[in-house]
Amino acid sequence: MESQYTLIVLLFTLITQVLAHGYLKSVAIDGTTYEGNVPDQTPSNSPIRLIDSVEPVKGASNPNLSCGQDAQNAALVVPANPGSQVAFSWASGGGGNWPHNTGPLMTYMAVCDGTTCDKFDASNARWFKIDEAGQKSDSSGWVQADIMNGQSYSITLPSDIAAGDYLIRHEIIALQGAVSVGGAEFYPSCTQVRVGGNNDGAPNATVSFPGAYSDTDPGILTPNVYNPGFEYVFPGPPIASIGSGNGNNAVSNSDAPPAPSSTAPTSSALPSSSASISDVPTSAPGPSPTSASTSVASPSSSSTSNSGSCGDWKSNDNWARDTYRPRRFVKTRRSGLH
Numbered sequence: 001m002e003s004q005y006t007l008i009v010l011l012f013t014l015i016t017q018v019l020a021h022g023y024l025k026s027v028a029i030d031g032t033t034y035e036g037n038v039p040d041q042t043p044s045n046s047p048i049r050l051i052d053s054v055e056p057v058k059g060a061s062n063p064n065l066s067c068g069q070d071a072q073n074a075a076l077v078v079p080a081n082p083g084s085q086v087a088f089s090w091a092s093g094g095g096g097n098w099p100h101n102t103g104p105l106m107t108y109m110a111v112c113d114g115t116t117c118d119k120f121d122a123s124n125a126r127w128f129k130i131d132e133a134g135q136k137s138d139s140s141g142w143v144q145a146d147i148m149n150g151q152s153y154s155i156t157l158p159s160d161i162a163a164g165d166y167l168i169r170h171e172i173i174a175l176q177g178a179v180s181v182g183g184a185e186f187y188p189s190c191t192q193v194r195v196g197g198n199n200d201g202a203p204n205a206t207v208s209f210p211g212a213y214s215d216t217d218p219g220i221l222t223p224n225v226y227n228p229g230f231e232y233v234f235p236g237p238p239i240a241s242i243g244s245g246n247g248n249n250a251v252s253n254s255d256a257p258p259a260p261s262s263t264a265p266t267s268s269a270l271p272s273s274s275a276s277i278s279d280v281p282t283s284a285p286g287p288s289p290t291s292a293s294t295s296v297a298s299p300s301s302s303s304t305s306n307s308g309s310c311g312d313w314k315s316n317d318n319w320a321r322d323t324y325r326p327r328r329f330v331k332t333r334r335s336g337l338h
């Protein structure tokens with residue numbers, strides 16, 4: 001009898017731990033949606049590389065930091081263009097909304113050098129950052145909280161990028177456990193695209209994964225993340241500048257130590273309007289708050305108490321949100337996310 005009870009408790013704990021993590025569920029490029037694969041299931045045709053677990057990647061030197069947990073090459077390389085809109089939709093391991101609300105979203109690209117992306121080994125990739133989103137400029141919380149509320153996150157591919165096959169590495173870092181070294185949760189994803197056009201733009205610098213982050217970076221070890229006035233410093237390189245003058249030499253001139261983005265020449269290269277949160281296309285208008293500040297207030301305040309480890313459901317009220325959440329917020333959105 002007692003052992004049965006123990007088993008039930010154990011199973012329940014395992015289930016809620018899985019629910020408390022997540023993965024990239026789908027990608028939409030200029031309005032065409034490509035479903036990803038449920039982690040550890042038989043892969044179907046997708047441009048999103050299949051990972052084998054919804055658990056986070058831990059540790060900045062983890063080889064899985066490139067494309068996620070034991071990521072397999074995907075079957076499809078899907079069309080995109082310079083300036084394409086790419087929208088990323090995340091889900092929890094249980095299929096509900098993404099369960100975390102604190103930490104950055106960052107997006108990188110890498111040329112699939114010498115081959116097509118369905119055959120490219122991501123450990124050789126030379127990555128350049130094209131977007132980053134952290135705290136909202138109006139101090140209403142993190143952009144990641146909007147993902148938890150069921151929204152997708154959109155970026156614009158660089159308008160002058162050269163034609164060819166690329167991996168798009170879109171990543172969420174969840175910081176609720178990042179009060180100690182190694183506590184940050186990395187959720188990398190890789191999507192295989194073929195950029196058309198006849199531009200010749202290349203990035204001014206590239207980095208490797210692992211390599212671009214350190215476990216003690218101020219954006220990865222964040223003991224003060226829930227303190228009032230906390231200002232986030234993005235890890236990794238600054239957003240790359242893409243120019244035809246950079247040429248291919250710049251691409252191979254890689255592995256320079258990443259500069260902290262606070263000291264780097266950052267935002268001039270990035271049109272600040274290029275990134276936006278948008279509603280999940282399938283969501284229906286509901287009786288939800290239409291003001292962004294109102295609807296963000298509740299997730300960000302719940303995050304304050306959500307400082308335990310991700311899998312600890314007792315300190316994480318999000319598991320219930322995953323399981324029972326009956327609706328999605330639809331909200332009017334303005335620019336100025338950076």
Ligand SMILES: [Cu+2]
Nearest residue numbers: 020021022310
């Ligand atoms: Cu998690």
